[in-house]
Amino acid sequence: MRNIFLFLLILLGSCQTEKTPELGNREITGVVAEMTEVMIHDVTNPPLAARFFAYACLAGYEVVAQNDKGYRSMHGVLNGYPAMEKPNVSGYSTHLSAVLAMLKTAQKMQPSGKRLEKLEKQLLDSCRTVGFSDEVIEQSATYALEVSKQMLKYAKADQYNRISNYPRYTPSEKAGSWYPTPPGYFAPVEPYFNTVRPFTLDSAAQFKPVPPAAYSTDKTSPFYQMLLQNQKEGGNNLTEEHRQIAAFWDCNPFALENNGHMMVGLKKISPGAHWLGITGIACAKAKKSFAESLKIHTAVAIGLTDGFICCWDEKYRSNRVRPETAIRKLIDPDWKPFLQTPPFPEYLSGHSTISAASEVILTHYFGDHFEYTDTVEEPYGLKARTFRSFREAAVEAGLSRFYGGIHFMDAIDQGRAQGLKVGEWVVKKLN
Numbered sequence: 001m002r003n004i005f006l007f008l009l010i011l012l013g014s015c016q017t018e019k020t021p022e023l024g025n026r027e028i029t030g031v032v033a034e035m036t037e038v039m040i041h042d043v044t045n046p047p048l049a050a051r052f053f054a055y056a057c058l059a060g061y062e063v064v065a066q067n068d069k070g071y072r073s074m075h076g077v078l079n080g081y082p083a084m085e086k087p088n089v090s091g092y093s094t095h096l097s098a099v100l101a102m103l104k105t106a107q108k109m110q111p112s113g114k115r116l117e118k119l120e121k122q123l124l125d126s127c128r129t130v131g132f133s134d135e136v137i138e139q140s141a142t143y144a145l146e147v148s149k150q151m152l153k154y155a156k157a158d159q160y161n162r163i164s165n166y167p168r169y170t171p172s173e174k175a176g177s178w179y180p181t182p183p184g185y186f187a188p189v190e191p192y193f194n195t196v197r198p199f200t201l202d203s204a205a206q207f208k209p210v211p212p213a214a215y216s217t218d219k220t221s222p223f224y225q226m227l228l229q230n231q232k233e234g235g236n237n238l239t240e241e242h243r244q245i246a247a248f249w250d251c252n253p254f255a256l257e258n259n260g261h262m263m264v265g266l267k268k269i270s271p272g273a274h275w276l277g278i279t280g281i282a283c284a285k286a287k288k289s290f291a292e293s294l295k296i297h298t299a300v301a302i303g304l305t306d307g308f309i310c311c312w313d314e315k316y317r318s319n320r321v322r323p324e325t326a327i328r329k330l331i332d333p334d335w336k337p338f339l340q341t342p343p344f345p346e347y348l349s350g351h352s353t354i355s356a357a358s359e360v361i362l363t364h365y366f367g368d369h370f371e372y373t374d375t376v377e378e379p380y381g382l383k384a385r386t387f388r389s390f391r392e393a394a395v396e397a398g399l400s401r402f403y404g405g406i407h408f409m410d411a412i413d414q415g416r417a418q419g420l421k422v423g424e425w426v427v428k429k430l431n
Contacts, residue, residue, distance in 0.1 A: 022095055023098075024289075024293075025289070025293035026284065027095070028099070028283075028290070028293050029277075029280035031056070031060075031099060031119075032053065032273075033277075035052065035053065035056060035273075036277075037115075039253075040268065040269060041115070044270065045253065046253070046350060047189075049270040049273060050270070050304035050305040051155075051160065052106065054301040054304070056105045056301075058151060059104070059144075059151040060294050060298075061098070061294050062074070062150075062151065063098040064098055066147075070291070071291060077430065079197055080197060085150065091136060092142070092143045093132075093136055096127070096136075096140040100120065100145075101144040101148050101151070103119065104144055104148040105155075107120075160196050166192050169316075176214070176320065177321060178345035181324050181343070184340075187343065188343060188345075189342070189343050191344075198305075200302060200430070201306050201309065204310060204313035205310075207310050207425075208314065209414040209415075209417065210414060213410050215326075229409065230402070230408060231332065233402075234338070234402050235338050235405035236335075238338055244383075246338050248382050249351060249397045250400075250404065252340060253268055271354055271397075272304040275354065277376035278358070278390075279362065280293075280297070282366050282370060286366060286370075303358060303361045308353075310353065310418055310422055311348050311418065314347065319345045320347040321345075321346060323341075323346070323405055323406065337405025337406050341406050346406075347408070347411040349401050349412045351401050352415030352419060353419040353422070355393070355397040355416075356416045359390040359419075360419075362390045363390050364427045369389055371387065373385070373387075374386070394416070398412045
């Protein structure tokens with residue numbers, strides 16, 4: 001798996017300087033990176049990816065909260081979060097237990113989670129090599145497993161497992177409604193995600209946005225004017241800078257590419273994975289402690305999940321057509337967006353929503369003018385970009401969807417408005 005050896009070298013260095021296992025923020029980043037690789041393998045959709053990250057991070061954070069009075073339990077803070085029992089274990093490492101709790105939770109929740117067992121084994125073998133006793137490792141693993149079992153029970157109660165029992169979603173044939181787009185004509189993604197229990201929200205509709213501009217063939221209507229804006233300024237009519245921005249924030253796990261007579265799948269990270277990657281970069285730059293880094297990762301993952309729940313609630317309520325479908329029907333049958341259109345309704349923009357939520361949360365912990373270089377997409381062939389603040393990055397992420405030709409501007413603006421509210425709500429609940 002990618003990053004395993006770097007992850008282990010970092011671990012070796014941190015272990016050699018301490019008699020007791022004391023890990024750093026890079027170990028958390030390492031787990032998130034390997035979870036991301038598994039999600040790429042599984043082609044995990046964006047809302048579900050956020051959910052995986054959230055429960056894995058919560059498992060690690062629960063270990064910290066049980067052993068450090070500076071960090072409170074999520075019992076009474078998150079919806080339905082139980083008073084988790086502290087395992088009756090002694091002689092363990094809190095940090096190692098936290099990392100293992102993340103891994104064990106991810107192993108059970110992700111379809112190909114067993115791929116993470118290799119990382120866990122190499123992690124423990126490396127600890128033994130540098131002098132960790134078998135007892136400390138065994139006790140840490142026992143502690144982690146007990147916490148993970150409780151976390152998985154909490155996760156199971158969020159009702160995601162009931163979604164498979166709901167009727168298959170059938171796209172509406174009403175004019176202006178979303179319909180699957182080429183080249184894949186994928187079925188709609190997570191039409192019932194709004195039924196999942198939120199972590200902090202009162203309901204999926206708590207921050208319900210204003211309705212989108214109504215579909216219209218009237219050339220003077222707001223909708224048609226937005227359509228013309230997309231046709232003229234988005235899609236293929238882009239400056240080189242705008243192309244780079246659109247590609248950098250693409251994060252579309254459903255992309256397909258024509259390769260002669262074949263369709264080739266392009267596996268990419270999810271939007272949530274990108275923002276958690278940014279979280280790791282910020283924690284490293286600010287030299288945050290292990291516990292503080294895990295708290296911040298957990299807060300961002302919770303914000304991502306609740307942001308997707310809010311956004312998806314609106315997507316399948318307004319069910320608005322994508323620019324690609326409408327432009328081809330009303331203006332130019334040969335028009336193509338720069339990015340591949342994702343398989344779900346257009347309004348709101350998911351990138352705008354979750355980016356704004358992440359912006360608020362990260363700004364709370366790092367400040368308004370935290371400059372950083374985003375290297376998250378480098379392994380996927382994209383150059384790093386430097387931002388002067390999380391706000392600058394989040395605004396760019398939203399606009400990238402217009403440049404890519406897959407969103408109208410009102411979906412981007414209102415998605416950002418919703419995301420800011422979600423982020424502020426999460427910060428208020430967790431702090």
